[in-house]
Amino acid sequence: MVRGKTQMRRIENATSRQVTFSKRRNGLLKKAFELSVLCDAEVALIIFSPRGKLHEFASSSMHETIERYRKHTKDVQSNNTPVVQNMQHLKHETASLAKKIELLEVSKRKLLGEGLGTCSINELQQIEQQLEKSVCTVRARKMQVFKEQIEQLKEKEKTLAADNAILLAKYDVQPRQESPEDGGNLTSTTENSENSDVETELFIGPPEKRFKRIMEK
Known part of the structure; x- marks a missing residue:
């Protein structure tokens, strides 16, 4: 006959409950004894029946085992x-x-x-002031960066000018300067070019007619 599976709930019948307690108590005490002998373990088992009767088992001393348990628990908690x-x-x-x-x-x-729908007037004013302050800070930083870049370019220009002077001195080359004579010659040449009339018009016919036409102009 196959034994049915026991449901894990309180047994309502008092007699059946007492019989089950006695059987399982004896089995539990037996298992505790076997565990202490086979595995050389310190085992202490305390059972109170539904009527308040004490049943216990200790492989050595119940008091020493309980004290050991209390000390271990205290150490773990600390x-x-x-x-x-x-x-x-x-x-x-x-x-x-x-x-x-x-x-x-x-x-x-x-x-x-974003999310300004729930803001009050004071909150909106605070946000506006904070944004204005941030913009001023950004602009000040931008101007500072511009000044730093300008200073760097000036330093670079000085360095290039010094290098150029060194190269000119090394190869004995003088910088070209415009003289007054060159300027005067250029002016005279320009004036002569403006005052000179060059006949470039094509004329076909006898020389007398050409001379007459020039005189009319």
């Missing part, structure tokens, strides 16, 4: 106390950082012009 406190501190710090990050994200969206 060792775990710093860890627990540290974990609580980390949880609190994590929650605080998460809240700060959320506030920063909200502030960032408002500075970008």
Whole structure:
């Protein structure tokens, strides 16, 4: 006959409950004894019946085993106390950082012009002032960068001029300068060019007619 599976719930019948307790108590005490003998383990077992009767088993001394258990539990709790406190501190710090990050994200969206529907007049004025201050800071930094770049270009120009002077001195080359005579000659040449009339028109016919035509002009 196949034995059915026992349901894990309270047995309502008092007689059946007492019989089951007696059987399983004896089996549990037997298992505790076997465990202590076979595995050389220190085992202590305490059972109270539904009527309050004590049943116990100890492989050595029940009192010594209980004291050993209390000491071990106390040591474990004392060792775990710093860890627990540290974990609580980390949880609190994590929650605080998460809240700060959320506030920063909200502030960032408002500075970008998002989520302004719930802002009051004072909040909008504060955002406007903050943006104006940021723009002034950016402009000041831009001007500073421009000045630094100009100074760098000036220094580079001085360096190039010095290198050019060294090269001119090395090859004994003088910089070309425009003399007054060159300027006068250029002016005279220009004036002569303007005053000179060159006949470039094509004329066909006897010389008398050509001379007459020139005189008419």
